[in-house]
Amino acid sequence: MEFFTEVINVMKLLVCGFGAGMAVIGGINFASGHSQHNASKKEDGMGQLMGGGGIFLIGILLVPKLAEFFSI
Template sequence: MSFFTSGVGVLQKIVILIGAGLGVWGVINLLEGYGNDNPGAKSQGMKQFVAGAGIVIIGTTLVPLLSGLF
């Protein structure tokens, strides 16, 4: 059972890191869009940032609930 709990912890960290990476990439695209006055890059950057934030929220709230399933 401890193996499953530690596996859920590792999965949580991986999901949070993926979300944070996507969020940082979105912020970079957003800033590039403002620097080049490109509305397409601004839109894409904002979408990536919000998606990354959503993934981080899922990683912090839903993934730990997996350990209570078994």
């Protein structure tokens, strides 16, 4: 059971890191599009920002539920 707990912790870290990185890149793209008055780049940046935030929340909220699933 320790193995599954460790795998879940690593998976949580990877998913949260990927989501946070995607959100940061989205924020940069949004700010760049805003400063250049480029609506398309702002839209893409906001999509990346929201998508990254969603992935981050999945890492925090849903991945730990896998630990409960494997402990049964």
